Amino acid sequence: MDMMLNIDLKKLVPPISYRDKIMLVGSCFTEHIGNALGDLKFSILQNPNGILFGPDAVCKSLLSYAENKKYTEADLFQLNEVWNSWQHHSRFSNLSSAEAIRIINESQQEAHDFLQEADWLIITLGSSFTYRLTQQAATAKHAIGDTVANCHRAPANWFTKEMLEVEDIKLMLEDCLKRLKEFNPKLKFIFTVSPVRHIRDGVVENNRSKARLIESVHYIDAKFESAYYFPAYELVIDVLRDYRFYDIDLVHPNYPATEFVLEKFAESCIDENTQQLMQEVKKIIIARKHKPFQPETKAHLQFLITHFEKAKLLQEKYSFLDLKEELVYFSQI
Numbered sequence: 001m002d003m004m005l006n007i008d009l010k011k012l013v014p015p016i017s018y019r020d021k022i023m024l025v026g027s028c029f030t031e032h033i034g035n036a037l038g039d040l041k042f043s044i045l046q047n048p049n050g051i052l053f054g055p056d057a058v059c060k061s062l063l064s065y066a067e068n069k070k071y072t073e074a075d076l077f078q079l080n081e082v083w084n085s086w087q088h089h090s091r092f093s094n095l096s097s098a099e100a101i102r103i104i105n106e107s108q109q110e111a112h113d114f115l116q117e118a119d120w121l122i123i124t125l126g127s128s129f130t131y132r133l134t135q136q137a138a139t140a141k142h143a144i145g146d147t148v149a150n151c152h153r154a155p156a157n158w159f160t161k162e163m164l165e166v167e168d169i170k171l172m173l174e175d176c177l178k179r180l181k182e183f184n185p186k187l188k189f190i191f192t193v194s195p196v197r198h199i200r201d202g203v204v205e206n207n208r209s210k211a212r213l214i215e216s217v218h219y220i221d222a223k224f225e226s227a228y229y230f231p232a233y234e235l236v237i238d239v240l241r242d243y244r245f246y247d248i249d250l251v252h253p254n255y256p257a258t259e260f261v262l263e264k265f266a267e268s269c270i271d272e273n274t275q276q277l278m279q280e281v282k283k284i285i286i287a288r289k290h291k292p293f294q295p296e297t298k299a300h301l302q303f304l305i306t307h308f309e310k311a312k313l314l315q316e317k318y319s320f321l322d323l324k325e326e327l328v329y330f331s332q333i
Contacts, residue, residue, distance in 0.1 A: 005239050009264060012190070012228055015271035018042060019320055020119040023111070025062060027053050027126030029194040029232065032258045033265065034122075039285055040278050041321050045118075048111035049149065050089020053126035053198075055169050055216070057149035059176040060087065062121075065111040066183040071104045073097045074141045079154055086133075086148040093152070116184055124232070125217065126194040128169065128209040129201060131159040163209060169216040177224055189227040190269065191217040195236035195261075197251050230269060235261050277318065284311050288326045304330050 016022065024034040024046040034046035049061040064087075076083045076097050083097040084090065085104060092107070094100035115121070130147050137158035138144045151159060180187055193213045198206045210233065221229040236245065236253050243250055245257035253261070266275055287307045292300045308330035315323045 005241070007231060007234060007239055009231070009268040010228075012230075012269040015274075016042075016120060016269050017271050017274045018277060018318065021045075021114065021117055022120045022122060023115055023118045024122040024124070025049075025052060025058055026122075026124030026192075027051060027194040027196065029126070029192070029196055029253075030122065030124040032253075033124070033192075033262065036258075036262050040281050041285075041323065043320075045111065045114040047089075048107045049087060050091050052089075052149050053194075054128065054130050054147075054149070054164070055125055055172055055213070056130050056147050056164065057087070058123060058125065059172045060147075061149070062115075062176055063179060065108065065115045066180060068112040069108060071101055071108065073101055076100060077137070077139065077142065079152060084150075084152045086142065086146070086150065086152075089150055090152055115180075115187075118184060118187055120188050120190060121180070122190045122192070124192045124194050125213045126196060127198050127201070128164045128212040129161060129198070130164055131161055134158055134160055163205070164212065166212045166215050169212060170219050173216060173220050174223065177220065177227065181226070187226070189220075189224065190230050191220065191227065192230045193217065193233040195233045195253055195257075199251055228269075230265060232261050232265070235264055280314060281321065284314065284323065284326055288329050304332065 018041070021043045022037060022045075024030045024037075024044060026047070028051050031046060031051070034044055038044050038046070048065065049057075052058050052061060071085065073083075075087075076085055078084075078097075082093050082095060083100045084093045085100070088104060092100060092104050094103065131151055133142055133144060133146045133148060134157060135144055137154065138146075148159070177189060193210060197203075198209065201209060214233065217229055221227050236257055240253075240257055240260065245254060245260075246252065247254045266278070270278070284307065287303075287310075290303070292303070294300065308327065311323045311326045311330055315321055315327065
């Protein structure tokens with residue numbers, strides 16, 4: 001029998017329900033949670049700037065949504081013929097500076113509108129390290145010492161690297177939450193620390209980096225009544241504790257590990273009625289992804305009819321669910 005260390009998971013009060021709007025920002029582990037919630041038809045918006053690792057980048061992006069900041073072409077820089085933003089993931093980069101700005105500002109507007117109505121903000125921090133621009137990368141808009149959210153594989157001499165101090169992280173998180181609460185008073189926060197290890201920083205340095213994040217988010221959890229800490233890091237590092245729960249790189253948690261964390265997240269953060277409804281929605285989603293070997297058979301036709309009726313009844317009973325895609329698929333009779 002497998003033996004696992006027990007961990008005391010506090011119940012979220014109030015818990016998340018299907019009627020809630022949830023924004024998620026932060027490291028790649030954020031997207032594991034966000035993709036799972038999105039697949040189950042929760043109302044979500046994740047990483048409007050793309051994946052972000054450090055608390056400075058996360059806070060800067062969140063405040064830009066609250067302020068409805070608009071970017072201009074002066075905010076971009078060109079590298080290898082491609083226009084990039086220091087504050088955005090490379091999925092926003094483009095050969096056309098005008099197109100890059102259009103995509104960025106569309107995402108900014110969507111984030112502003114969503115955050116204004118959001119009930120929950122889930123923040124996953126990945127690293128205490130930050131990168132600052134050197135003279136080689138400085139421009140009229142980007143000064144020496146400015147922090148960046150993404151290095152875009154630019155030359156190493158364009159940056160200096162440093163680990164943020166705990167007090168600095170606490171201050172930036174505290175200021176960010178206060179300003180977000182002014183923007184949206186009903187907003188509540190869930191903090192997690194990513195269990196993905198940044199081995200390129202070194203094992204010892206990675207642990208120092210994670211420790212600073214953990215200390216900082218526990219400070220915020222204690223200071224803000226609307227903030228909650230979910231121990232995703234501890235569930236992987238201390239409960240699973242085995243390389244069979246990692247991908248081949250021995251760094252990223254694999255599917256069983258993320259499923260385990262998501263299961264615990266549901267148990268502690270989502271209300272019981274919603275958890276039951278999630279199971280019904282999951283059955284519809286699995287059926288939607290079913291690939292028939294012989295789509296012309298009567299058996300498959302009956303499969304479509306049966307699941308169309310199930311999805312229709314579920315949509316009618318729970319109007320806040322969006323099952324339009326599934327209804328269209330099952331109606332292909």
